Amino acid sequence: MQNTSINTMSLFDKDNSKIYYSISEVAKLFDVSTSLIRFWETEFDFLKPHKNGKGDRRFTKKNIEELQLIYSLVKDRGFTLKGAKKEIAQNKERHLRRQKTIKSLQKIKSFLQDLKMDL
16 A cells, blocks of 8 residues: 655645635645546535635635545545545545544654754
8 A cells, every 4th residue: 555645734834824725735735636636625615625716726825635535545545436425425534533543643754853863
């Protein structure tokens, strides 16, 4: 099983005050096409990015965390879209807690690596 964990910390840490991210920024973060992001938006009802007056999608940090969950199930764990929808419907809160735990561990790891470099 391939595990290409997406590190959203790098995107969020660049500009912590940023509220919205463009679809191209999000696609680049996940190394997928913008059309795949739009497709997942139509397939997963809970994924609702904001749209500006021109109709451009603006993703919040919450939207990106939701995309990370979808990506993890579909790309990393090999779920079908139908299977991912079912898994999310049954266990969404557990998966979101898991994602937050992973993010916390990544921050700790980064801190420890920085500390090691300073020694």
